[in-house]
Amino acid sequence: MPRGKIELENYVESLSILDAEGNVDSSLEPKLEPQELRKILRAMLLARRYDERMLKLQRQGRIGTYGPALGQEAASLGPAYVLSKNDWLVPSFREPAAMLYRGWPMERLILWWGGNEIGARTPDGVRDTPICVPVASQCLYGAGIAWGCKLRHDGTVAVCFVGDGGTSEGDFHEAMNVAGAFNLPLVCIIQNNQWAISLPRKKQSAATTLAQKAISYGFNGMQVDGNDILAMITAAGEAVDRARRGGGPTIIEAVTYRLGVHTTADDPKKYRTEEEVEQWKCRDPLSRFYKYLKKRGVLDDKARDVMEEEIGAEITAAVENAEKYEPDILEPFHHCFETMPNYLEAQLGEFRAYLDAASGGEGGASGQDNPALYRQVH
Amino acid sequence: MPRGKIELENYVESLSILDAEGNVDSSLEPKLEPQELRKILRAMLLARRYDERMLKLQRQGRIGTYGPALGQEAASLGPAYVLSKNDWLVPSFREPAAMLYRGWPMERLILWWGGNEIGARTPDGVRDTPICVPVASQCLYGAGIAWGCKLRHDGTVAVCFVGDGGTSEGDFHEAMNVAGAFNLPLVCIIQNNQWAISLPRKKQSAATTLAQKAISYGFNGMQVDGNDILAMITAAGEAVDRARRGGGPTIIEAVTYRLGVHTTADDPKKYRTEEEVEQWKCRDPLSRFYKYLKKRGVLDDKARDVMEEEIGAEITAAVENAEKYEPDILEPFHHCFETMPNYLEAQLGEFRAYLDAASGGEGGASGQDNPALYRQVH
Amino acid sequence: MAQLTMAKALNLAMREAMAEDPTVLILGQDVGQDEGVFRITEGLLKEFGPDRVVDFPVAESAIAGVSVGLCMAGFKPIAEMQFSGFGYHAFHQIENHASRFRNRTRGRFTCPMVVRMPYGAGIRAIEHHSESREAIWAHLPGLKVVIPSGPRNARALLRASIFDPDPVMFYEPKACYRAFKEEVPEQPETMEIGKAQVVRAGSDVTIISYGASMRPVLEAADELMEEYQIDAELIDLLSLVPLDTEAITASVKKTGRCVVVHEAPRNCGPAAEIIARIVENALMYLEAPVQRVTGYDLVMPFFNLERAYLPDSTKVITAVKEVVNF
Amino acid sequence: MAQLTMAKALNLAMREAMAEDPTVLILGQDVGQDEGVFRITEGLLKEFGPDRVVDFPVAESAIAGVSVGLCMAGFKPIAEMQFSGFGYHAFHQIENHASRFRNRTRGRFTCPMVVRMPYGAGIRAIEHHSESREAIWAHLPGLKVVIPSGPRNARALLRASIFDPDPVMFYEPKACYRAFKEEVPEQPETMEIGKAQVVRAGSDVTIISYGASMRPVLEAADELMEEYQIDAELIDLLSLVPLDTEAITASVKKTGRCVVVHEAPRNCGPAAEIIARIVENALMYLEAPVQRVTGYDLVMPFFNLERAYLPDSTKVITAVKEVVNF
C-alpha cells in the first residue's frame, strides 16, 4: 500500500463499572465476597482518615511537609489488592492506601513524613519499595524488579505507580520501553490525578489519554475510572494475571483527582477553581463504593461507624508509637556502606567530639544514649 | 461506555512512491522539474562518494574513526530538500547528505572526523547545528530551536534527526512530549536503519513501528520508505508545511538500512548476516532513483558519468583543503568562555611554558606559530 | 532603596532583566500560574505573559536541553530546576551541550543561559530536597557557578548571570530566601562574577564560605571575638567558578590560618579546591593545617537528623580554635 | 600464570565471578552478541546465555535504574556504560537511588552493583569519548570509585567490586585496555578496595596518580632518576573512594614533596582532595607547594588537539623539578 493508515497492533480500552451513585454494571461486576468488600472499604477508609490526621499533624508541626492522597484511595488500593505477598509493589508518594494494605505499619509512614529514614525501611516480609520522591525514577527500579521476577521464573510480578506529571520524564519512557522490549511482568499504574502541582493534565501532554502511551512501547493500555475501586481491581487483576502468565506489561491510566493540596506547602487556589474540586468531590471513590455496599446490603451506617471508630483508634495508636521514636543520631554513619571506611570512622570521631562538646564536654555519652543532648544539638 | 476500545485521535500513515525498480505510483509522484531531479541525484551521489572516500581516508589513517551513512542518503536528504534557508536542521551523525546540501563545505565534515572543532562550526549563514554524538540529545535542543521559531512568529521550523536506537533514550521522549504539549514547529525524522550498533530494531522496542510513538505525544506519525527519495520529500514536505502553518509536530519514521559498518571501529559480521545486507542493497535509494530518472529521461549514463567526475574532483579538492588545515593549539583556551577568566590565563601560561620547553626552551614561539613544534608536541 | 528578602531580590532581578531585554525567558515547573514553589517568580507571568514565563512539564533534561536550543535561536533562558536535587536529571544536557557549545562551534553558537536551583538544607524538607552538590558543576569546564548569600548580592549576581554570555549555574540557598532582609538599591545593580567579598576584615584567621553557610560563619565570628578575642576575617566567595584565588591568597597570607565551611560533603568538595589553591599560592604562610567544616561524607540524612550534620557556629568555632591554637 | 592485557583481565574477572555466583549479570549496550565495543565481554554471552549477558537498548538511565531494581530482587548487576561520557545520563539514578538505598532503608535494600565505564583519552575518539570525570562520582556519598591501572590490578579490583556489598563506579582507562600485558595468576585474585600501592619507593618526592596517568608517571620517574638523579616515590591510588590517606600521608611525610597527576580537569578534581588530605595530615612536612599536573579546566578538545592537553612525562618532570628545587 503506497499510502494509507497503518492498522496498529496495540490498543487502548476504557473501563468503568461503578457510577457515582453506587450503581453497578452487573455484566462487569467482579465477584467479591462480602468480607472482601468490607476489607476493601476499610482499607480505603483507613487511608482517608490517615491522610486527614496527617494534615492535622502537619499543621501542629508534628511532622514536616505532607503530601496527601485524598481522593486517590481506589486508584492506589485496587492494584495492591490484586497482588499476592510475593509480588512487588513500587510506590511513588501517593500510595498510602496501597502501602498500608500491603503491611506497612502506619507509624513507619508517619515517621517518613516526620523526616526519619526508618519510615523508608520496608518491613521484613513485605516486598514494597519505600516512598519515592524523584518523579518517575521509581519506574526504572520497578522495571529492574520485574526483570528479577522474570529471571526467577516464579510467576511473581511488579506493579509500579507514577503520576500524570511523571509520564513526561525520560525515566518513565525508558522504563516502559525496556519493559516492552524485554516483555517484563510489570504493570504501570498512572495515577492521573489531573494535576502535577500547578500544571493541569492537558498541558502535561498533548495525548488525549495517557493510557495510549502504551502503544509507543508495543503493548496495550487501559484508561480506567480511577475513582471506581471495582474497575481498578478488575483492570489491575487482568493486567497482573497477564504479566504473571508471561504476557508482558500493561499501562493502566487511573483517571482520578487530587482532592487536596499537592503538599501542605502548596496553595491550589492559585491555579484551580473550587468548582472543579467540587465536581470531583461528587465522584469520591469512597462514598461511591459505600453506596454500592449499602445497596448490596454488605454494610450499614452502624457497621461503618464501628469501623470508623476502630480506624480512629488505630491511627491514634500509630501516632503515639511514631512519636515515641527517638532516632539514633549516629545511625547515618553506619548505613552509608556495609562496612564503615576509615575516612568515615574519622568523621564519626569528629562528630562524636562535637556531640560531646555540645553536651558540656562531659564526654562519653552521645546521641541516642542521651536524649537531652540529642535535643540540645537539635 | 463501561468497557470498550478507545478511538484514538492520532494515527500513523505509511508512504512509499518509488519501488525498487524505479517504477513510480503516479498518483503520488511529486511534481519536480528535471533540473531539480538532477540536483537531488547529485546530492545523494555526492554523499555516497563522500562516505566512500572517508572510509578510505580512515583506512589510511588520515582521519579518525568514521561513521558512514551508506544507504541512508534519501532519508537524510529528503527533509533537507524541503527546508528553506531560514529553517533549522538539527542532525544526528548520519546526515552528511543533508548537511552538504544545506551548505556545509565538505572540508568541515572531513575536519570533524579528523578531530577538529572547526568541523563543528556551522558556516555563517547556515542554520544547522553540528554533528551530535550523544544519541538523541539533539532532539532537545531541536525542540528548543523550534520553540524559538514559534516565538518569533516568522514561519520557520526545525527538523531534527534521530536513530532507531535513539528512540529509547529519555531525551527523545522529553523532546517529543514537549513538542506536542507546546505545539512546536518540529519535525522529527527517525532514521530507522534497523540497527543500533549491534542491537536490531526489534530488540530496541516492542512497538511494531517507530512512527506510532507519535501517538504517545498527541500528534501523528508516518512510516515512510526511507530509501525512496520521492516519498521522503513528500512526507517531509507535508510535515514541514503543517508545522509552518502552526499545525504542530510530526514524527516521520524513515525505514532504511545501514549498509555499512556502524563506524570503522565496528565489525558487523559479529551480529548480522551478509544475506540481510544483500537484500537491502537491492533497495538502494540511489540506484532506484537513478532508474526512475532514466525512465523519465531526465538523465542518461553519460550525464551521470560527468556528474561522477565532477563529484570526484570536488571531494579531492575538499580533502586537500582539509589536510591543509593546521589547528591552533591555543584555541581551546579562547573558546571555553567569551572572556578568559584569570585561572585559565594562568593555565594558558603554564601551557605556553610547556610548549616552549618542548620546542627546546627557545621561548617565544608556540603552537601554531611553529608547526614543527606543534607536530613535536603531538 | 527598599528592604527586601532574597526571594524578592531574585524576583526583582528577573523582572528588571525581562523588562530590559525581550529575549530573556523563564522556563520551569510551576513558575507561571503558581509563581514558583518558593514564589521566586511572583507576578512575572502576569507582567510578561505565557510566552516568556513558561510552565514546563515535569522533565528536567528537557528544561535544560530546550534552553540550549533557545539560546541558539537567540534567546536568554533562565531555567529553573525546582530543587537542585532534580537538576541531576539534566546533568548530561548541561555537560554535553550547555558547557560545550561555544567551544565546539568555536563561538558560532553559545549558551547564555542561567540554571537557577534552590539548594541546601534547613527547611525540614523531604528527601532529595536538601543536599548541596555544587561541586559537581564546578568541576565541569565551560560552566560558571554562582552562589549568593544575601538579598543584595543575590539580585546583583542574578543580573550578572542573566547577561553573562556563558552558562551559569546559579545555586540559591533556599534557607536564606526569607530568613532576613537587606537594603537593595532602586537601580539595577550588577556584580562581577568571580569576585569574592571580604565581608569582615580580621587578622587572626581567615574563614572562607559561601551561600547558606555564611550565616553560621558570621555568628561564629561574633562569638570568636567576644568570647575568645579571636579576630576572624570572613570571605564570602559568591562564586565557585571562577574562584577568587587572589582574595583567598591575600587573606591567608595575612592571617596564616584558614577554615573553610560549606554544607556540601567533604570529599572532592569545594573546600578541597580552596585548600589546593592556598597550597599553590600561600603554602609558606600557613601556620596551621587548613580545617574543613563541611557536611560529612554521608548520604544526606532525612530532615530529623539533618541539623547536626550541617556546619554550625559551634563546629566553626571548634575548628577555628584548633587552627589558631595549633 | 598468563600474560594478559587489561581487556582480557577484566573479561576474566567477570567470567570468574559469573561462574561462581549465578546472581551476577551483565547489562549494557552491545555487551552480548557484539561482545562489547571494546570486546571486554568477549565470550560471555556464549558462556552464560542471554539471561545473564543482556544487550540493552540505548538508554543509560535505564541501565542504571534497572540495575538498582535487580539488586533489590537479589542480583548483582554489572552495568556497562559504553563510555563514561554517556554515564551522565544515569547520574540522577545513581545519585538518587544506587548511592542511597542502603541508607534510606537502613539496610533493608542495598545496591551491590558495579558500573563499568571506559574513560579517558588517547584513542583518537570522537567528542564525548575521551574526558575524565571521576570526581563527580567521588563527591557523592554512598559510592566507591575504583580505577585500575594495569591488567593484574584490574582483574583483582573488578572482582572485589563485583562482590562488594555497595555500589562501585569502576572507571577503566581505555587507553590501557591493550597497551601492555602483565602476568596474572591462575587463581581468582582480589584486592581490598581503598588501598593504594606504592609502585616504586623513593626518597625525594612523591608522585601520586591513578589509572591511565600512571604510564607517563612511570616514564617520568625513570627519566627523573636517569637524567636528574631525582628519586621519586610513586603511588598508584587504585581507588578514589575510599582514598588511602594513610599511604599518601606516610609517603609525603617521608619525601616532603608531592606532585599529583590526573587527566581530569583541575578545578574540584581528585588532586584537590589529595592536597587537602596532605594539608590535614602532613602540612608541617611539606617543603614545597604540591603541584598539580592535570587536564586544564577546558572543554575537552577534539582529538587532534588532545595530546598536548593531557599530562605527559614532560609535564610531570617539569612539575617535579619545580617541587624539588623549590
Ligand SMILES: Cc1ncc(C[n+]2csc(CCOP(=O)(O)OP(=O)(O)O)c2C)c(N)n1
Ligand atoms: C524529578 C523530579 N522533578 C521535580 C520534582 C518536584 N515535584 C514533586 S511532585 C511534582 C509533580 C508531580 O506530578 P504527578 O507526577 O502528576 O504526581 P502528583 O503529585 O500529582 O501525584 C513535582 C514537579 C520531583 N519530586 N522530582
Ligand SMILES: Cc1ncc(C[n+]2csc(CCOP(=O)(O)OP(=O)(O)O)c2C)c(N)n1
Ligand atoms: C547517549 C549515548 N549513548 C551511547 C552512545 C554510543 N553509541 C553511539 S551510536 C549508538 C547506536 C545508536 O543507534 P541509532 O540511534 O539507531 O543510530 P545509528 O547509529 O543506527 O545511526 C550508540 C549506542 C552514544 N553516542 N550516546
Ligand SMILES: [Mg+2]
Ligand atoms: Mg498528578
Ligand SMILES: [Mg+2]
Ligand atoms: Mg540505527
